[in-house]
Amino acid sequence: MLSSLSARIAAIGLVVLIALASLAGLLVDASRQTSQSFEWAGHSAEVIETTEAALGDLREAESGQRGFIITRNPAYARSFAERVESSARNIAVAVRQTADNPLQHARAREIATLMAQRAVFLRQPLVLARRGDFAGAVAIVASGRGRELMDAISVRATGFLDEERALQTSRQDAADRRLAGGRRLAIIGAVVVALLVVGSFALLIRGIRRPLATMMRAMTALGGGEQDARIEGRMGSEEFDRLARGYNAMAERLRTAVADRADSERQLQTANAELHRNSETLRERGSVIELLGGMSHRMQAARTDDELAQIIKVFVPRVLPNLPGALYAHNNSRNCLVPIASWGGTAVAAEGxxxxxxxxxxRGQSHSVAEAGRDIVCGHVGADELYHCEPLLAGGEVIGVLYLRGRIEDENRFRMAVLTENIASALVNHRLQRSLREQTIRDPLTGLFNRRYMEETLKLEIARAARAGTPLSLVMCDIDHFKRFNDEFGHDAGDAVLQHVAAEMRGRFRDGDVVCRFGGEEFTIIAPGTTADALAGRVEIVRRAIAELSVRHGSRSLGSTSMSFGIATWSEPMARDGSTLIQAADVALYQSKREGRNRATISLVAA
Known part of the structure; x- marks a missing residue:
């Protein structure tokens, strides 16, 4: 009836599931009944415990009352009220607990009533005794009425507790019987389910083993070289029938595949060779990229043009071996390509x-001559030279050119493309860093170094002079009557005077001297390796040149100008931060001012 193997497995699973569900339902019901029996037994135990607690509290209250009356010691009666209240509370709980049993409930209510009467009777002699009437209290106790009530309570309580204990015993026996029945049910049910599972799976395995053996024989024969081995006939289930048909189809395809094996092997060899070449190409490109990564990191960290040139000289020959060349970049005016670096013995003109x-x-694209006379030759290259020029592009702008002497093979074109991209990026970054640094250390109006740069440089030069024992001098100077230019001609005219004076000073002092704008119309010159006396002659030349300046602003002549100078030389007693040296030069400057301006004064501070 069930032709599908999966349907048989599903049927077996359903039967086992039903059996397990039935067993579980029976066990749950038995467990529930057992639990209820134990709960009722526990309930009886609680009733007994509560009732005995109530009787015990009442007896302790009575004992405390009699002890007080007999001994007249108030300590015996201290817990009387608490015991009476606890007794009433416990018997009330017992009344509520027996609400499910009308007979026991009536008995509990009767006991509660007697206990309440007993409590009232116990309070009467206690009240008299507390008032000091111990004789009256003894008379009430001796009357015997209290004893009668207590006997009645004891008799009814004994019957009530005996009945509850009998109920507890019967309920406990019922729970034990149900627990034992549950165990038997679990054992029998487990055995039945196990037999059902084992029998079902035995039938299932029997239905699998025969077709599986048939398929194994056919597959073994096929593996042994019998290409005609096939599975014939029905297999007993839809799944194995599909497997048999699939096997037969596979065997047919295998026969075709064997016939085409030689061709497949040749194709595989070709693909393997291509894969090997691609792998070698990828490995080579990976090493090139790693090499270029190291080059890029170093170029990004370069701070000077010389450092950048050194990095290019070291790495480019490794990326493009056996290809001499040079790197050119636009100058600031973009009217000339100046050499940045060259390698492989390439001679380049310094002027570019x-x-x-x-x-x-x-053309804005690659240009090469791979064979003499086949293309136009660039003007910066020899007539019969084989070469390649690759423009460096960054942000759509040409910033330079990479010149390589020789023929560029196909395997080097990838290297060259990645190399030019890295170099272009590094050049742009280097120029940006240099521009940003110039902006931080230069005065925007005059183009001279600013005060911050002057202070940092002065500290370094003092430290260098102290180590080497060489002289170091400082010039403080400012423009005489500078306020006149601003007042008479306006601040734009004053800026023009500052620019002309700064240009004159920048052109008159040595390349090694650091010319700075100290602030306003005041300037500072740091002159390493020279004394004040030696520096005075150079300052005098500058003073005369500035005195001969005739500054014009627009169509107006601003007239002549002059400067006053103060010169000082650093010595060991002075502070290493340069403050003392600046102060000495400043004092000399003010002396020049006092003596009529347009002159230079050497500081008299002892060196």
């Missing part, structure tokens, strides 16, 4: 060449 002399820059 004009952008229009390179066809790569003119």
């Amino acid at each position: 060449f004009a952008p229009e002399r390179c066809w790569a820059l003119r």
Whole structure:
């Protein structure tokens, strides 16, 4: 009836599930009944415990009352009220607990009534005794009425407790019987379910083993080389029938595949060779990228043009071996390509060449001559030279050109493309860093170094002079009557005077001297390796040149100007931060002012 193997397994599972569900339902019901029996037994135990607690509290109250009356010691009666209240509370609980049993409930209510009467009777002699009437209290106790009530309570309580204990015993026996029945049910049910499972799976395995053996024989024969081995006939289930049909189809395809094996092997060899070449290419490109990564990190960290050139000289020959060349970049005016670095013995002209002399820059794309006479030769290259020019692009802008001497093979084009991209990015970053640094250390109006740079440089030069024992001098100077220019001609005219004076000073002092704008119309010159006396002659030349300046602003002549100078030389007693040296030069400057301006004064501070 069940032709599908999965349907048979589902049927077996359903039967087992039903059996397990039935067993579980029976066990749950038995467990519930057992639990209820134990609960009722526990309930009887609680009733007994509560009732005995109530009787015990009442007896203790009576004992305390008699002890007080007999001994007249108030300590015996201290807990009387508490015991009476506890007795009433416990018997009330017992009344509520027996609400499910009308007979026991009536008995409990009767006992509660007698106990309440007994409590009232116990209070009467206690009240008299507390008032000091111990004789009256003894008379009430001796009357015997209290004893009669207590006997009645004891008789009814004994019957009530005996009945509750009998109920507890019967309920406990019922719980034990149900628990034993549950165990038997669990054992019998487990055995039945186990036999059902074992029998079902035995039938299932029997239905699997025969077709599986048939398939194994066919597959073994096919594996042994019998390409005609097939599975014939029905297999006993839909799944194995599909497997048999699939096996037969696979065997047919295998026969076709064997016939085409030689061709497949040749194709596989070709694909393997191509894969090997691709793997080698990827490995080579990976090493190039790793090498370029190291080069890029170093170029990003370069602070000077010399450092950048050194990095390019070291890494480019490793990325493009056996290809001499040079790297050119635009100057600030963008009217000339100046050499940044060269390698492989390439000789380059220091003055560079004009952008229009390179066809790569003119076309905005690669330009190469791989064979003499086959293309136009750039103006910066020899006539019969084989070469390649690659423009450096960053943000859509040409910033330079990479010149390589020789023929560029196909395997080097990837290297060259990644190399030019990295170099272009590094050049842009280097120029940006240099521009930002210039902005932080330069005065925007005059182009001279600013005061912050002057203070940092002065500390470094003092430390260098102290280590080497060489002289170091400082010039403080300012423009005489500078306020006149601002008042008469306006602040723009004053800025023009500052710019002309700064240009004159920048052109008159040595390259090693640091010319700074100290602030306002005041300037500072740091002169390493020279004394004040030696520096005075140079200052005098500058003073005369500035005195001969005739500054014009627009169409107006601003007239002549002059400067006053103060010169000082650093010595060991002075502070290492330069403050003392600046103060000495400043004092000399003010002396020049007092003596008529337009002059230079050397500080008299002992060196």
